[in-house]
Amino acid sequence: MKTVLLKLVTIIIEDELESKLLSELLNLGATGYTVGTVRGKGLYAERESAWEGENSRIETLVSAEVADKIMAHLAAEYFPHFGAAAFVITAEVLRGEKYAG
Amino acid sequence: MKTVLLKLVTIIIEDELESKLLSELLNLGATGYTVGTVRGKGLYAERESAWEGENSRIETLVSAEVADKIMAHLAAEYFPHFGAAAFVITAEVLRGEKYAG
Amino acid sequence: MKTVLLKLVTIIIEDELESKLLSELLNLGATGYTVGTVRGKGLYAERESAWEGENSRIETLVSAEVADKIMAHLAAEYFPHFGAAAFVITAEVLRGEKYAG
Amino acid sequence: MEHPLLISLLSPMVLAFVLGIIATLVKSDLKFPEELYTALTIYLLVAIGLKGGYKLSLSTFAEFWKPGMAAVLIGVSIPVWSYFILRYLGKFDVANAAALAAHYGSVSAVTFSEALAFHDNLKLTYEGYMPSLLTILEVPAILIAIFIARTSTQDKASQAGGASTKEVMRELLAGKSTLLLVGCLVIGLLAGKRGWDQVSPLFDVPFRGVLTLFLLEAGLVTGRRLGDLSKAGPFLFGFGIVMPVLHACIGIVLGKAAGLSMGGATILGVLAASASYIAAPAAVRVALPTASPTYYLTASLAITFPFNILIGLPLYHAIAQAIYAI
Amino acid sequence: MEHPLLISLLSPMVLAFVLGIIATLVKSDLKFPEELYTALTIYLLVAIGLKGGYKLSLSTFAEFWKPGMAAVLIGVSIPVWSYFILRYLGKFDVANAAALAAHYGSVSAVTFSEALAFHDNLKLTYEGYMPSLLTILEVPAILIAIFIARTSTQDKASQAGGASTKEVMRELLAGKSTLLLVGCLVIGLLAGKRGWDQVSPLFDVPFRGVLTLFLLEAGLVTGRRLGDLSKAGPFLFGFGIVMPVLHACIGIVLGKAAGLSMGGATILGVLAASASYIAAPAAVRVALPTASPTYYLTASLAITFPFNILIGLPLYHAIAQAIYAI
Amino acid sequence: MEHPLLISLLSPMVLAFVLGIIATLVKSDLKFPEELYTALTIYLLVAIGLKGGYKLSLSTFAEFWKPGMAAVLIGVSIPVWSYFILRYLGKFDVANAAALAAHYGSVSAVTFSEALAFHDNLKLTYEGYMPSLLTILEVPAILIAIFIARTSTQDKASQAGGASTKEVMRELLAGKSTLLLVGCLVIGLLAGKRGWDQVSPLFDVPFRGVLTLFLLEAGLVTGRRLGDLSKAGPFLFGFGIVMPVLHACIGIVLGKAAGLSMGGATILGVLAASASYIAAPAAVRVALPTASPTYYLTASLAITFPFNILIGLPLYHAIAQAIYAI
């Protein structure tokens, strides 16, 4: 059993933007993603019910290089205008060489 | 694109306690949170269906200092009496200075 | 308040396999788990709707030793045949000695 | 005419409950999404409340006050003796005894609905304001049981972490099931016949069908709880069957004394016999966190609920016939 | 006969809305799962669309074209003056003024359904093709408001991040509420009476009951928004009450001019008066991301919606009576 | 009288399916929550089962046994020849050929329901126990296909990871759709007319409306699958259209031989022609993990299902008329 050190990028974003962002992630080099539905509160606005919109919590395992690209993309295109949060954690990944592109 | 090293505190707790805990987190210095609905099994009891109650999975990005306060609060007020789990991970956060209070 | 360093093993897997895997995790030494429902895309197939099946996102806090056993088990039994992803992160855990078995 | 037991056992609701249990025994992947369970619960509570309110709008205070008092009496006394039996005969600790007392003092809206269906099937009449009695019975027992737990122990540890009495009170009165039952009862009362005609196609006509779905789900959960029966122990098993029968008798006698028809008295008996599994578990989790769901959920869901649905209804009916024949 | 205000206030739908608000005020744990909310929304839109299409299939173009033109006129002009009032009297910035204009120009399907129920309760008739007018009114105002925002500012910053006009257009026309309303209208039209008879047991008969559930949920959300009223400020509060009344008058007058019955004209007035909270918020979040939900959601949900439901309906009915008496 | 094709194409169910496809083509944000999909599935299976059981309770064994045997014959033979055609003409590997054979041998409850609606619209009668035939046909084909895959390969790799035959068997018989269909059939049978009268307001009256919602969702998923059509290849495309027509003919002929009415025989034909997309995919994912959903889901959902719904029903009806005219 061999593991690889990769970056786990987690992004929390308004669900209206989910599908757009997901295809951008694939373009930036991600090979997959996992998405859950969450609610949340930040500095911008509370999103507690479907009326107010929900948040998507997107996780993608990528190489350090792709992680940097994704964070730069988020910083430029999303954070100035939309409610969002994003962070990077290092993870030991099984079958990870597949995701490292 | 600038990132800051912050603590990601993850708490799993019975959903009845969610709203109380969330406001306490804000009082302890958290500036936001993300919450999802999960099911689980621990040492105390299984929570697999709505009849048995569900769990909430709360994530909050905070400074190391606030993370300590949150963990101390959980250890004192929640862990002796309720089904709960909590852990801290270090994360590189985009726009993180906003959360560091 | 005392924390222990443990491994957080996160597994994403087709929901049909969830209950089988969960009982295997307990056999391998895990003392609990937290499960959420997610959708996702990987190298194998997209799982975006209930028709196509959903994914389960399983988290379990375990000792390093148990984490290794779990990853080996996944590598041998699940990864060759099923859509799945798995990774390990180190976490500071409250009341963690309970999970360390 | 068919035997009441057969009518009860062959109702689609009861059969669906059995199917749910079978599904867990054969390890089926059948599972109700939690949101569906919540939606069904909201539907049942709203429907019971609206219909109860509408029917109450057709009643006079003169008819209602005596049965209302009987319900109060039942709701106040059941938790008291249940607590002491559990604490001193059953050797349960304070929190667990109180939690169980809260469950058995409060009521089950689903058992209640089955009781109405049972009577309709037998073409037996009952008073229209029965849902108001359900509403009256829901909360007091839970408050009393928690109050007993708070006062009957010096031991701080078993209270710690639990919410304050005031919080619990607010929690209970604002709790989902009370709020929907009481709120919709008032709506039904105010909206009257015109209102009822507008909503009855959703909340009355298909009610039994929704109940069937709900009992399927109840069977799934009960089935999973069956494994905990051994942990619950023989005392609790006995308690979960003997007490309902006892409570049913008390309810029927009080109902007769309060001037209810035989059907109405039987249903009051069923209410007394039933154990809560919506309002009480939610309150107990917050107010008595050290109480174990293995006891209170197993007892109310895996022992008393199936007993009432499968055997209790025809039994209480027979008891009522005997009492009314005196 | 009872007073229209009483009939309106004592309808189960309005009372459920009030119960929802009370539930948040007493901090109840009552909560509708998001999936239930989505399911109810889908149901309402499909039901309104199907019935509207079926009714339209019974109408002739000769009857329909004038009221249709009146609706277009309303949908095109309301966002324009609303924008300028908000921008220059209310001192809102471009994005917020446009976002609010989009909401008040578009319409609320729930307010519309309440208006139909109100008329049915009063036994007043109206044209069967009213849902087509709802459909006509939904989208144009949103497009116009966004277009105004795009052109009335050189300031790139307030546009940045927002989607391109073409994207917004597609987003709106393919948006859930438009797609279901228009799509089901066409289905209802094509499927005709045979089709309607097959689906009306689900989409017509229990409609009011579903509306009651939806308004309970709407009350829960409104209740949570009430806390934001102070942040919205007195200008927005006044705007959220004065403009609906004004728009209702315009709608009624135009409706009369277009040859609608008094009931039909009142409903057109209600459409003009109502503010969107399904289509508009979704579009605005994407097209005008710098606009704040504190303004547009609070105004449409916590001010205008309750005003219309509680006071507006009987008021607009009285206004229509006055206008039709001339 | 209108043409059957028109009646079929203009039913609200079929139009809703088309609307769902259009919604994905215009990239609408319309989406059914997964829980709603699951709830609709549970509803459909319970409703079909209960009604089928009730109708079966009105039939005699003498009427039923021949059509029952015909169904068994169909369910056992379709997967066999489908497998060999796919394996040797279509050059699919063992797992994919078996997965596809399982899907085409099993049946689609939604296509079945559409077939009943189609006959009702044409005022054509059919035997009441048709849902029992649906139930008989669901499982055997899946078991046989998996069995073929297990035995027809020495190649361990293509089996590895898959569950053991015994596990698969249990999984299938305890699988959600079998359990609900069989279980509710038995409930309907036992509960008889009294039971049916209690649940039919939920499970019979609004059935077509729920089917309309389900087909809207089916259209959304089909629309997303259309993009995979090119990956499926021309052979599978042909297979997905030719085989249903062939199977329909076989079903109709066997139905006639078994003494069914023309309507009943047509519906047996539709069952034979339909491909599963609830039971089979779930079983195949576990038992044949190396089979690709791109083949089996695309073929059953994006080729055969729309073909059956849009063209198949009137075509099979015409074929049945021809065969019954002989």
Ligand SMILES: Nc1ncnc2c1ncn2[C@@H]1O[C@H](COP(=O)(O)O)[C@@H](O)[C@H]1O
């Ligand atoms: N400090 C935080 N910790 C965790 N999640 C956060 C935090 N701040 C914001 N979020 C999430 O990010 C979303 C958007 O945040 P914001 O842009 O600050 O309104 C919120 O709805 C939360 O789900």
Ligand SMILES: Nc1ncnc2c1ncn2[C@@H]1O[C@H](COP(=O)(O)O)[C@@H](O)[C@H]1O
């Ligand atoms: N070892 C573990 N790993 C992950 N989650 C856990 C673990 N133990 C407990 N949990 C979660 O915490 C909840 C409460 O646990 P407990 O208090 O041990 O019953 C469970 O329902 C799980 O969701």
Ligand SMILES: Nc1ncnc2c1ncn2[C@@H]1O[C@H](COP(=O)(O)O)[C@@H](O)[C@H]1O
């Ligand atoms: N790079 C990735 N990052 C995050 N999740 C992934 C990634 N790749 C795959 N997954 C998840 O794992 C599931 C199975 O992946 P696969 O086996 O590659 O099809 C997907 O549906 C995703 O939920």
Ligand code: NA
């Ligand atoms: Na009781």
Ligand code: NA
């Ligand atoms: Na308007």
Ligand code: NA
């Ligand atoms: Na078939």
